[in-house]
Amino acid sequence: xxxxxxxxxxxxxxxxxxxxxxxxxxxxxxxxxxxxxxxxxxxxxxxxxxxxxxxxxxxxxxxxxxxxxxxxxxxxxxxxxxxxxxxxxxxxxxxxxxxxxxxxxxxxxxxxxxxxxxxxxxxxxxxxxxxxxxxxxxxxxxxxxxxxxxxxxxxxxxxxxxxxxxxxxxxxxxxxxxxxxxxxxxxxxxxxxxxxxxxxxxxxxxxxxxxxxxxxxxxxxxxxxxxxxxxxxxxxxxxxxxxxxxxxxxxxxxxxxxxxxxxxxxxxxxxxxxxxxxxxxxxxxxxxxxxxxxxxxxxxxxxxxxxxxxxxxxxxxxxxxxxxxxxxxxxxxxxxxxxxxxxxxxxxxxxxxxxxxxxxxxxxxxxxxxxxxxxxxxxxxxxxxxxxxxxxxxxxxxxxxxxxxxxxxxxxxxxxxxxxxxxxxxxxxxxxxxxxxxxxxxxxxxxxxxxxxxxxxxxxxxxxxxxxxxxxxxxxxxxxxxxxxxxxxxxxxxxxxxxxxxxxxxxxxxxxxxxxxxxxxxxxxxxxxxxxxxxxxxxxxxxxxxxxxxxxxxxxxxxxxxxxxxxxxxxxxxxxxxxxxxxxxxxxxxxxxxxxxxxxxxxxxxxxxxxxxx
Numbered sequence: 001x002x003x004x005x006x007x008x009x010x011x012x013x014x015x016x017x018x019x020x021x022x023x024x025x026x027x028x029x030x031x032x033x034x035x036x037x038x039x040x041x042x043x044x045x046x047x048x049x050x051x052x053x054x055x056x057x058x059x060x061x062x063x064x065x066x067x068x069x070x071x072x073x074x075x076x077x078x079x080x081x082x083x084x085x086x087x088x089x090x091x092x093x094x095x096x097x098x099x100x101x102x103x104x105x106x107x108x109x110x111x112x113x114x115x116x117x118x119x120x121x122x123x124x125x126x127x128x129x130x131x132x133x134x135x136x137x138x139x140x141x142x143x144x145x146x147x148x149x150x151x152x153x154x155x156x157x158x159x160x161x162x163x164x165x166x167x168x169x170x171x172x173x174x175x176x177x178x179x180x181x182x183x184x185x186x187x188x189x190x191x192x193x194x195x196x197x198x199x200x201x202x203x204x205x206x207x208x209x210x211x212x213x214x215x216x217x218x219x220x221x222x223x224x225x226x227x228x229x230x231x232x233x234x235x236x237x238x239x240x241x242x243x244x245x246x247x248x249x250x251x252x253x254x255x256x257x258x259x260x261x262x263x264x265x266x267x268x269x270x271x272x273x274x275x276x277x278x279x280x281x282x283x284x285x286x287x288x289x290x291x292x293x294x295x296x297x298x299x300x301x302x303x304x305x306x307x308x309x310x311x312x313x314x315x316x317x318x319x320x321x322x323x324x325x326x327x328x329x330x331x332x333x334x335x336x337x338x339x340x341x342x343x344x345x346x347x348x349x350x351x352x353x354x355x356x357x358x359x360x361x362x363x364x365x366x367x368x369x370x371x372x373x374x375x376x377x378x379x380x381x382x383x384x385x386x387x388x389x390x391x392x393x394x395x396x397x398x399x400x401x402x403x404x405x406x407x408x409x410x411x412x413x414x415x416x417x418x419x420x421x422x423x424x425x426x427x428x429x430x431x432x433x434x435x436x437x438x439x440x441x442x443x444x445x446x447x448x449x450x451x452x453x454x455x456x457x458x459x460x461x462x463x464x465x466x467x468x469x470x471x472x473x474x475x476x477x478x479x480x481x482x483x484x485x486x487x488x489x490x491x492x493x494x495x496x497x498x499x500x501x502x503x504x505x506x507x508x509x510x511x512x513x514x515x516x517x518x519x520x521x522x523x524x525x526x527x528x529x530x531x532x533x534x535x536x537x538x539x540x541x542x543x544x545x546x547x548x549x550x551x552x553x554x555x556x557x558x559x560x561x562x563x564x565x566x567x568x569x570x571x572x573x574x575x576x577x578x579x580x581x582x583x584x585x586x587x588x589x590x591x592x593x594x595x596x597x598x599x600x601x602x603x604x605x606x607x608x609x610x611x612x613x614x
Contacts, residue, residue, distance in 0.1 A: 197255030
């Protein structure tokens with residue numbers, strides 16, 4: 001009850017005592033008002049409850065709050081004249097029921113409790129106060145509203161959220177530091193098991209640890225401010241709405257919280273971090289679009305600034321106490337008015353008014369002018385379980401241009417790697433190198449072997465002497481395809497899964513009626529070349545399609561013709577031409593992408609044993 005009264009006091013700018021008196025007046029009105037309607041029925045759904053609340057307010061509350069000032073003055077005078085209360089010295093002092101002639105212009109500091117001025121209620125100058133006053137002013141103003149005041153009103157109404165934008169650079173820095181600390185890839189179980197406290201305890205005492213603690217504190221403050229809105233409405237993204245489960249929105253960020261809540265990701269706890277940044281980006285863009293650029297056409301920027309290039313001057317960035325409150329205080333004007341007392345005398349009272357035009361102009365100049373539209377290209381951390389090599393090599397090629405190895409070099413490398421364990425060990429070392437190179441980059445002409453030994457301190461990296469001698473950083477992708485292809489063939493022959501990240505919808509088996517046409521079609525192809533290209537198509541194209549739901553431009557390909565999709569992939573990378581893939585009488589039309597895993601197995605079986613019957 002006390003909290004409700006304090007909230008009501010801040011809302012209507014009256015003292016808590018006046019708020020209690022107003023509540024008594026409303027209760028009295030309920031008791032005295034006769035009504036024949038059954039006002040307790042129809043609470044079965046949200047709409048009916050809202051209708052009941054509106055009717056209740058119209059009948060019982062609105063008559064009291066209309067002209068509330070006069071009603072409160074009359075009620076207070078009635079109480080002051082009540083003989084049961086009127087003889088109380090405090091009542092006499094508060095309501096000034098006795099004429100007091102002090103002959104003084106200053107208060108007696110040593111007797112403040114005896115001064116009527118001390119007991120008078122004065123509304124505090126706060127952001128909520130000026131917002132409420134402006135709303136009442138705009139409601140009472142007739143005709144077209146000035147654009148400057150409309151912008152000011154929208155700003156103050158959104159201020160509680162807009163103040164969080166100043167933390168966006170800190171949150172992006174936190175995400176960047178955590179991502180770089182894990183080379184943008186981390187094991188999902190590790191991220192779920194390690195806590196924020198454990199992560200901080202592993203850091204060495206010093207400026208970096210203090211900075212990390214400050215950044216986490218910023219994240220926590222913003223998250224607690226906006227999480228209810230995110231839970232209720234979701235976050236607008238390019239391909240729809242990003243939803244955050246309500247149980248995740250209720251999570252507290254403390255020492256025992258999993259580190260994964262801070263790691264931006266489209267799945268799991270990381271969706272909280274991703275949604276938080278997108279919400280702040282939308283907040284700035286939407287406010288500027290709907291409430292500022294709408295009226296200031298010449299202020300619309302031409303460029304879009306991506307989060308990685310963001311600086312504070314791009315944002316609606318301010319501190320509410322240090323930046324906004326001084327502007328509000330500078331826009332306050334005081335005047336004096338004469339008010340009668342209960343004793344029949346008069347008193348001077350200060351009356352506060354705001355210069356809304358001056359305040360609106362200052363807020364535009366300081367906080368809105370020159371701000372930019374923010375882009376949505378966000379860096380995310382990828383769990384190892386969710387990583388595709390297609391994405392890895394796309395990121396690598398942005399850092400280091402890639403080029404293919406010659407057929408002769410490929411053949412020599414394969415001839416040196418007969419043992420399955422040597423192939424697997426080399427592939428593990430190459431995977432690790434590629435992950436690091438995506439982050440740190442390197443010179444295309446530098447040797448892979450030297451990078452493994454000097455930078456990663458890998459004593460035994462590539463098992464092939466030819467690979468160590470010839471392959472540079474520009475050959476990482478091509479060498480990986482050679483090693484991964486050989487490993488996949490060995491795994492299939494051992495009846496092991498060759499494509500760990502391939503979605504189940506691409507593992508459909510061929511029917512017996514389809515097997516014979518496959519064998520016939522393969523007679524017209526170079527089987528080794530076809531199998532090699534099919535492998536690359538699966539690991540770098542099809543496996544990447546398991547995230548189709550998160551890609552607004554993605555198209556489902558499971559039911560597409562395999563021949564058409566494979567030929568298109570080869571053509572896009574200027575690979576060797578494979579005859580018959582697109583001819584009407586060539587690769588069978590009923591072979592679809594969803595059969596690619598089974599076709600791989602059967603093709604390898606035929607290549608290994610040409611006489612085998614399917």
